Amino acid sequence: MKHLINGLILGLVLSLSTASWASVTIQTWHTKKGVKVLFVEAPQLPMVDIEVTFDAGSARDGAQSGLANLTAALLFAGTRTKNEQQISAGFNRLGAQFGGSAGRDSASFTLRSLTRESLLNPALDLFAEVLAQPDFPQEIVERDRARLIMALQQQEEQPNAVAQRQFWQTLYGEHPYATPVEGTAQTLGALNSDDLRAFYARYYVANNAQVAIVGAISRQQAQTIAERVSAGLVQGHAASPLPKPKALAQAQAQVVAFDAEQTHYLLGQVAIERGHPDYYALFLGNHLLGGSGFASLLVNEVREKRGLVYSVYSFFAPMRVAGPWIIGLSTANQQAAQADQVVRETLAKFMRSISADKLADIKSNLIGGWPLRIDSNSEILGYISMIGFYNLPLDYLDAFPRAIEKLSAEDVMAAWLRHIQPDKLLNIQVGQPAPAP
Secondary structure, three states: OHHHHHHHHHHHHHHHHHHHHOOOOOEEEEOOOOOEEEEEEOOOOOEEEEEEEEOOOHHHOOOOOOHHHHHHHOOOOEEOOOEHHHHHHHHHHOOOEEEEEEOOOOEEEEEEEEOOHHHHHHHHHHHHHHHHOEOOOHHHHHHHHHHHHHHHHHHOOOHHHHHHHHHHHHHHOOOHHHOOOOOOHHHHHOOOHHHHHHHHHHHOOHHHEEEEEEEOOOHHHHHHHHHHHHOOOOOOOOOOOOOOOOOOOOOEEEEEEOOOOEEEEEEEEEOOEOOOOOHHHHHHHHHHHHHOHHHOHHHHHHHHOOOOEEEEEEEEOOEOOOOEEEEEEEEEHHHHHHHHHHHHHHHHHHHHOOOHHHHHHHHHHHHHHHHHHHOOHHHHHHHHHHHHHOOOOOOHHHHHHHHHHHOOHHHHHHHHHHHOOHHHOEEEEEEOOOOOO
8 A cells, every 4th residue: 555655746746847857948950160069058047157067077188187177267257358357347337247166087068147137248249258268377277276175185184185195196096087176286387378279279179169048048049159159259160078986806995094073984886977878777776875865774874773873865967978987975094994893794685676666766766856956047057968978868858757667676777786796895984993803
C-alpha cells in the first residue's frame, strides 16, 4: 500500500510540475561565422541575459597554470580605445550588469540589460568591443597578477583550499584537470600581457565560441544580438579534444599536516563526463547518499547519529571529460578516523542495498523541486549554456525529471556498481588527524 501511495504522489507531483518546466523551449542556430546560439524567449520581464562561452578553461593552460583564469579576469580591463574605468562606467551608466570567469572547461562572459533600445544597443556595442578587442595592458596584468598571488598565499592558510588543490592534483596526475584554475605563485609570476594575448588569439575565436540568450525579445532580435556580439571574433579553430583521465589503479590516502583543530576530509574518484547516460541514476543515488542535506544517508549517519560533523556532502562534477565524484566533510582532529570509518561503512551499505521507499521520497523531492531550479532568467541561462557547451539534447530540461521518475532502485544500484569503486578511492585529509585506535 505504501508503494502504491508513493507512486500516486510521485505521479501527481510530476503532472503538476510539468507545466512549469515544459514552457522552456530552446531554439538554436548558428551565426554567419558558425557560432552556436541557444535562445529562450522569456517575455515576463523587460530584460535580456546573454552569456558568451569559450572552450578556454584552465584545461588549456598547458605549462602556464593560471593563464586562462587571468585572461578571463582581465577581458574587461581595457580595449584598444577604452580603459578599465571607461568600460565599467559605460556599463553602469546604462544600468547593465557584466562579468566573466573561467573554470576548468570554459570561460564565460555575461551581460544583463533592459530591452529598451536606447539602453540595450550601446550595452551590446560595448560588450562586443570587450569580447573582440581586449588589450591586456601590462600594468593591469602586473596589478591583477599580484592580487592573485596574494590570494593564493591566503589560500595556503585555509585548510579546505589546501585539501581541494591536493585532491585534484593527486586524482588527475598528469591530466590538464590536475592544475589549479588560479595557477600557482610561480606560474602566475611568469605571465605577461603577451601570454594573455596569445591565449586569447588561440581560444577566443568564433569556432570555439557559443552564445546563449534569455529574455523578452523575439527570435529575430536574438539573431541580431548573437551576430552583434560575435561579429568581431576572428574565425579561428575549435579547441582540441581533451584526453581522457585515468582512474586510480588502487586506493590512496594522504595526510597533509596543518595546524588546525579540524581535519578537512575529501574522498572520491574519477567518475563520468557530462552527457553520460548513467548520470541520471548516479545523480539520483547521490541525492540519497549525500546530496540532499538532512535527508541524506551521510548526514543521518555521520552527523545526526554520532555528532561527528556539522556538514557532510557528496556530489558528482561531470565535465568535458570524466569529472570527479567527491564526499567532503570537516571534523575534530580526534574524530577524523571515526568519521572516515562511518563514511566508508555508509557508502558500502548504500551500495549493497537501496531502500525503494527512501528512493521514492528522494524522487518526489527532486521532481517537485525541479521547477524551482529554472524559475529565473539567470538560472535558465546557466542551464542552456551548459546544454549547448556539452552538446546535451535540447529537451534536457524536460527529459531530466522524467528520466528521474522512471528510475528504479535496481537501475540506480546498477549504475553505481558500474562506476563507483570503493576499494580504489582517493582520501585527502588536511589537519592533524589522530591515528585510528
